[in-house]
Amino acid sequence: MKEKILSCFLICFSLLSYAQEIDETQEKKYVEEDKNKISVVTGLSYIHNIFGLLYQDKVFRLRPNDAFYTEFFLRYRWLDVSFSFAPKLTRINNDDPEKGKSKYFNVGFTFFLSPKLRQYVYFSEVKGLYFQDTKEFMRLIYDEDYNEEGYLQFPDAKYKSFKGETSYLWLGNKTDYRSFNNMTYKPLKDVFIVSTGLFYQYNILSDLNKTIYQGEIFSESADDSPSKDFRIALRSGGGVQKKIGGNWYTIVEAYPELYYSKLIGEDFHEFNVGLYSNARMGYDNGKWFFGGGFQLNWINSSNENFYSTTQWLFRVGVGFRFNSPTFVNRNFDRIDHILK
Structure with a gap:
């Protein structure tokens, strides 16, 4: 027996x-x-973004008028590129005339320096901002009885942000983590990863000379020096990828962080804690795929608007994969051989 x-x-x-x-x-x-397929994704994002402007020891909120913009992701082997903008043809933004018009442009790259070391670089620019705290600002200049409606517009204002993150995978490797980046990679199995990353960001706010308020245009000839700040954050956390049925999947990530931020040229800096999180659910059958996700970046800060940060973002997208041309495969084979 x-x-x-x-x-x-x-x-x-x-x-x-x-x-x-x-x-x-x-x-x-x-x-x-x-390795011999190209993945393409087109999507739509709704972003809630706030920038800060320090004036007389108080931070006032600057907002772009546009909320929606289109996104595109393109991946071939280790080359992973994303870019986004708000094209006029889509007409998805119902711009408020009192807040002016805003334009978005973003481009980013993701690649692995080694099987466990991931590098992310990103550039974004927003042109055209308005003062969300216009009434409070006017009361500071005049008196508390000021009660006019409307917003101060800065049509030429530019907010440029340079971001990067270097992450090390303590648990997991390149193959396990690649589908966490974006939808261009198909999730193949249940995965649990743990990583630590150093996030760094440098921002420039410029061209605030021109102002529009209640239909009138004001221009200052004085030198308008850009406002600059930087932020460094140490993130440690993990993520879970779960296959549901044959082709459905869900991904959840959470990274508590310690950060330091500094307004360059001013005696204004801060140490604090925060949380970066990301979640996505989708369908992928190997040829075409779609999904939606939510991103939250929370900072425990009383001066949360003095630097640039995305409070939350929602995106949906659809994509497909197709065979790459032979001459492209041949040239990348040579590059891969050199990199080895």
């Missing part, structure tokens, strides 16, 4: 090992085939 039970255990263990070997073989086959 004992021999029969032992035999059953051996058979079951062999079947489980064989099944796992098949799964690993299929995964390696897909990864190898994916």
Whole structure:
């Protein structure tokens, strides 16, 4: 009887090992085939963004008028590019005339320096801002009885942000983590990752000379020096990827952070804590895919608007994969051989 039970255990263990070997073989086959495919995603994002302007030891909120913009992701092998803007043809923004018009442009790159070291670089620019705290600002200049409606507009104002993050995967590797980046990678299995990252950001606010208020245009000839600030944050946390059925999946990430921010040229800086989190759910059958996600960046700060930060963002997208041209594969094979 004992021999029969032992035999059953051996058979079951062999079947489980064989099944796992098949799964690993299929995964390696897909990864190898994916090297010769191009993934493209187009999507739509709604972003709630606030910038800060320090005046007389008080921070006033600057907002872009546009909330929606289109996003595009393109990936081929290790080249992962994203860019976004708000094209006029889409007409998805119902601009408020009292707040002026805003324009977005973003571009970013993601790549792995090694199987466990991930690098992210990003540039964004917003042109055209308005003063959300116009009434409070006017009362500071005049008196508390000021009660005029309307917003101060800065049509030429530019807010440029240079961002980067270097992350090390303590648990997991390049193959496990790649689908966490964006929808261009197909989730292949259940994954749990743990990482630590150093986030850094440099911002420039400029061209505030021209102002529009209640239909009148005001221009200052005086030198308008840009406002500059930087932020450094140390993030540590983890993420979970779960396959649901055959092609459905969900991804959740959370990274508590310690950060330091400084307004350059001013005696204004801050140490604090925060949380960066990201969640996404989607469908991917290997050829085409779609999904939606939510991103939250919370900072425990009484002066939360003195630097640039995205409080929350929601995005949806759809994409597909197609075979890349032979000459592209051939040239990238040479580059991969050199990098090895």
